[in-house]
Amino acid sequence: QVHLVESGGGPVQAGGSLRLSCTASGRTISSYAMGWFRQAPGKEREFVAAISNRGYTTSYAVSVKGRFTISRDNAKNTVYLQMNSLKPEDTAVYYCAATTLGITSSGSSYDYWGQGTQVTVSS
Numbered sequence: 001q002v003h004l005v006e007s008g009g010g011p012v013q014a015g016g017s018l019r020l021s022c023t024a025s026g027r028t029i030s031s032y033a034m035g036w037f038r039q040a041p042g043k044e045r046e047f048v049a050a051i052s053n054r055g056y057t058t059s060y061a062v063s064v065k066g067r068f069t070i071s072r073d074n075a076k077n078t079v080y081l082q083m084n085s086l087k088p089e090d091t092a093v094y095y096c097a098a099t100t101l102g103i104t105s106s107g108s109s110y111d112y113w114g115q116g117t118q119v120t121v122s123s
Helices: none
Strands: 003-007 010-013 018-025 033-039 046-051 058-060 068-073 078-083 092-099 117-122
Touching: 003 092, 018 033, 018 092, 018 117, 033 068, 033 078, 046 068, 046 078, 058 068, 078 092
Parallel strands: 010 117
Antiparallel strands: 003 018, 018 078, 033 046, 033 092, 046 058, 068 078, 092 117
């Protein structure tokens, strides 16, 4: 069992930056690919970014590519999402998730999810 806890969300002005963290407990995440997803009010959950278990491969949604960076520190059992040049449309609850199936943008492939952290971007 992997327990994931996100942190680092909050209010920010458009153009600003935030760094989200996802810290795992219960099991090392070094054998898991990790992903970030988000869900805005009234919308379906969508893929944001993913990283392979050792961090060699990353994948991004088109909407965040070039602005967001996913990284991980397996020694700290933590995954990060650096978000720059934030836009109001980035406002959502952000979730991290873990999968044994390798890097993927499919939410249904992830086995463990955190409770989410709210990011609110004002114009």
